[in-house]
Amino acid sequence: MTTQEWKFTAKDMAIKPDLFTSGHRACAGCAPAAVLRLVMKATRGPTIVTQATGCMEIVGSIYPYTSWNLPWLHTAFENAAANAAGIDAAIKIMQKKGKMSKEHIDIIALAGDGGTLDIGLQALSGAVERGHDFLFVLYDNEGYMNTGIQRSSSTPLGASTTTSPAGSVIPGKLETKKPITEIMLAHGMEYVATATPYYWKDLLTKVRKGLEVEGPAFLHVFAPCPRGWRSEPSKSMEYSKLAVESCIFPIWEAVNGIRQLSTPSKILQLAPQKKKPVKAYLEGQGRFRHLFLPKNSHVIDQIQSLTDARWAKLLKQCETATN
Amino acid sequence: MTAKVIKQETTGMNGDEAIAFAVKQCDVDVVAAYPITPQTIIVEKFSEYVANGEVQTEFVCTESEHSAMTASLAASATGARVFTASASAGLALMHEMLFVTSGSRTPVVMAVANRALSSPLNIHGDQSDSMAERDSGWIQMYVENAQEAYDTTIQAFKIAEELDVSLPALVGLDGFTISHTLENVNTLSDDAVKAFVGERKYPMVTTHEGKQVPFKLDPANPMTMGPNVAPAFYFEFKRQQEEAMRNALIKIREINAEYAKISGRSYGNGLIDAHKLDDAEVAIVVVGSTAGTLKVIVDELRSEGIKAGLLRIRTFRPFPAEEIKNALKNVKVVAVMDKSMAPGAQTGTVFSEVRNALFDLKQRPLTTSIIFGLGGRDTAPRDLRKIYEDLMKAARVGQVDSLVRYLGLKE
Numbered sequence: 001m002t003t004q005e006w007k008f009t010a011k012d013m014a015i016k017p018d019l020f021t022s023g024h025r026a027c028a029g030c031a032p033a034a035v036l037r038l039v040m041k042a043t044r045g046p047t048i049v050t051q052a053t054g055c056m057e058i059v060g061s062i063y064p065y066t067s068w069n070l071p072w073l074h075t076a077f078e079n080a081a082a083n084a085a086g087i088d089a090a091i092k093i094m095q096k097k098g099k100m101s102k103e104h105i106d107i108i109a110l111a112g113d114g115g116t117l118d119i120g121l122q123a124l125s126g127a128v129e130r131g132h133d134f135l136f137v138l139y140d141n142e143g144y145m146n147t148g149i150q151r152s153s154s155t156p157l158g159a160s161t162t163t164s165p166a167g168s169v170i171p172g173k174l175e176t177k178k179p180i181t182e183i184m185l186a187h188g189m190e191y192v193a194t195a196t197p198y199y200w201k202d203l204l205t206k207v208r209k210g211l212e213v214e215g216p217a218f219l220h221v222f223a224p225c226p227r228g229w230r231s232e233p234s235k236s237m238e239y240s241k242l243a244v245e246s247c248i249f250p251i252w253e254a255v256n257g258i259r260q261l262s263t264p265s266k267i268l269q270l271a272p273q274k275k276k277p278v279k280a281y282l283e284g285q286g287r288f289r290h291l292f293l294p295k296n297s298h299v300i301d302q303i304q305s306l307t308d309a310r311w312a313k314l315l316k317q318c319e320t321a322t323n
Numbered sequence: 324m325t326a327k328v329i330k331q332e333t334t335g336m337n338g339d340e341a342i343a344f345a346v347k348q349c350d351v352d353v354v355a356a357y358p359i360t361p362q363t364i365i366v367e368k369f370s371e372y373v374a375n376g377e378v379q380t381e382f383v384c385t386e387s388e389h390s391a392m393t394a395s396l397a398a399s400a401t402g403a404r405v406f407t408a409s410a411s412a413g414l415a416l417m418h419e420m421l422f423v424t425s426g427s428r429t430p431v432v433m434a435v436a437n438r439a440l441s442s443p444l445n446i447h448g449d450q451s452d453s454m455a456e457r458d459s460g461w462i463q464m465y466v467e468n469a470q471e472a473y474d475t476t477i478q479a480f481k482i483a484e485e486l487d488v489s490l491p492a493l494v495g496l497d498g499f500t501i502s503h504t505l506e507n508v509n510t511l512s513d514d515a516v517k518a519f520v521g522e523r524k525y526p527m528v529t530t531h532e533g534k535q536v537p538f539k540l541d542p543a544n545p546m547t548m549g550p551n552v553a554p555a556f557y558f559e560f561k562r563q564q565e566e567a568m569r570n571a572l573i574k575i576r577e578i579n580a581e582y583a584k585i586s587g588r589s590y591g592n593g594l595i596d597a598h599k600l601d602d603a604e605v606a607i608v609v610v611g612s613t614a615g616t617l618k619v620i621v622d623e624l625r626s627e628g629i630k631a632g633l634l635r636i637r638t639f640r641p642f643p644a645e646e647i648k649n650a651l652k653n654v655k656v657v658a659v660m661d662k663s664m665a666p667g668a669q670t671g672t673v674f675s676e677v678r679n680a681l682f683d684l685k686q687r688p689l690t691t692s693i694i695f696g697l698g699g700r701d702t703a704p705r706d707l708r709k710i711y712e713d714l715m716k717a718a719r720v721g722q723v724d725s726l727v728r729y730l731g732l733k734e
Contacts (some may be wrong), residue, residue, distance in 0.1 A: 065554070085394045
């Protein structure tokens with residue numbers, strides 16, 4: 001992997017034509033759509049994109065229209081990584097046999113949290129184990145939003161969804177979020193990182209670094225969904241910032257297993273007083289509204305203590321890695 | 324056959340090995356597969372070819388059959404010639420992706436070593452697995468022996484990749500009976516196969532800018548494949564698949580004849596394979612290896628003066644209804660043998676389709692459905708002979724004993 005520092009400026013981004021273009025049918029305030037646009041801004045040359053079934057697949061490919069200005073393949077829900085595997089195998093052998101130009105082609109597989117943590121986990125694990133050359137980008141909106149806001153294993157503790165509704169007895173989802181990046185790190189991947197679209201330059205840099213890896217790379221991108229989160233469409237970027245500031249979603253990268261906090265999270269390590277309480281992140285999101293009833297205040301306390309514990313663990317993991 | 328028939332080599336191979344050998348000769352770019360009995364020999368043998376540098380193929384050992392079919396589809400969409408193999412539970416796990424592969428019009432070729440489906444668990448041969456996928460949009464051809472498994476695999480690439488077909492194709496071989504049984508197989512030279520199959524071609528499609536580009540994932544010509552299609556267009560996509568199946572009916576016949584010229588071997592007209600059917604009073608219709616035994620029985624009965632005949636359906640999808648109707652129109656009584664079961668359907672799957680094909684005849688043969696061989700239950704020659712004897716009796720009395728019979732069932 002090259003260590004070249006990427007300087008994506010706002011000007012560079014404006015000049016580079018969109019590869020995920022306007023005209024798609026995403027909702028107002030859809031962070032996943034912004035994520036896709038940003039990811040495509042970071043491509044470095046010939047690229048093939050493959051995508052799992054989901055909101056972002058639907059909105060960009062409504063026949064006979066398309067938002068994709070590069071070759072794009074969708075086949076099903078649980079298999080974005082297997083698509084990438086097939087594309088990778090075909091490119092490798094066809095280039096070797098002279099059936100295809102020898103110019104390097106990057107492969108990006110896109111999936112939501114359902115298509116990654118739940119139904120897509122097997123195909124992802126298999127493709128990574130086999131070492132296919134692709135970047136897997138998870139846009140995490142913490143639920144099955146395309147089918148109408150159901151819980152996934154990425155839905156956080158306490159969130160109300162249509163299959164984990166906040167009722168008079170049960171205060172939303174009782175389980176915590178599956179630690180997908182830890183699972184991917186356990187595969188011994190060369191590059192694993194987390195990002196949010198608020199810190200767009202950081203996101204672009206991580207996409208580019210992932211593409212530069214000769215083999216599989218994994219990028220977990222936090223992506224608020226105003227419909228699913230019952231939040232203001234204008235606040236998606238704000239939540240993308242608050243999630244980092246409250247340490248709900250710290251951003252970091254691990255190169256060959258050596259983990260380092262990215263600047264916005266690093267600042268919180270150096271100046272812990274700047275770390276915001278989870279309440280600041282939770283309030284305003286309709287999916288957590290019930291937690292602010294007096295009888296459910298213990299859930300907020302639980303989220304705070306879990307967040308603190310995870311953050312402390314992450315700091316240790318970064319420490320161990322650098323020492 | 325003609326003088327152009329190429330000199331061939333005779334080698335002892337089982338059906339699985341014969342298929343692996345055919346795939347080796349077809350210049351396949353990608354093989355993506357997952358092991359399952361009784362198909363496993365195919366991927367094992369092919370792995371050896373890869374390990375010994377005998378093929379230029381990217382071999383992807385996927386973590387499931389679902390991913391095997393997905394990777395096959397995606398590699399084919401990228402422009403590669405692709406092969407995979409499966410059976411039974413593996414094919415069932417591919418179910419979703421079989422429809423996506425045919426709908427995406429990617430000409431993947433797959434061998435299915437036909438095996439029973441669970442439950443109860445059974446690894447032996449019957450055709451329940453691929454019969455259950457009859458509506459998945461795949462061309463389905465079933466072979467009688469290892470020789471035909473070799474020949475049909477070669478033909479399958481050519482059929483699937485025909486531009487006006489562009490559909491995936493399945494080659495079914497009876498588990499163990501063909502997959503694991505050693506036979507003499509005549510093989511063509513590598514060059515002859517390469518020349519016969521040719522390079523993969525791509526349908527040309529018109530872009531919104533009016534440019535003609537090949538239908539594949541290509542950074543030079545960005546294309547959206549596998550879009551979301553609303554009610555306004557979905558139906559038309561499906562109708563085109565039926566059109567492609569109609570075209571396949573023609574291509575399978577042509578390619579069967581073309582292959583005969585170089586190999587000296589043909590299988591009926593490619594769609595159906597009739598044996599002593601012209602003047603037959605009674606006939607059995609069957610799919611797969613049982614036809615081999617039935618031919619011997621028919622010859623035996625003929626020598627005794629009994630006008631018995633046999634019709635083997637080689638191509639089940641597209642279903643050659645017209646050919647079957649014509650082949651059976653003068654027969655008095657027909658038994659259709661199904662090596663699979665469709666619980667609740669009353670009769671066998673092949674039976675239903677054959678009887679449907681006969682319906683338009685002014686004078687229809689009497690028909691009876693026979694379910695046999697489930698889970699590898701052995702079918703003895705005497706059982707098959709008994710069917711013909713029962714059919715002769717039915718011809719005399721003008722009616723069949725029963726709509727459906729379970730041959731060799733302990734009851």
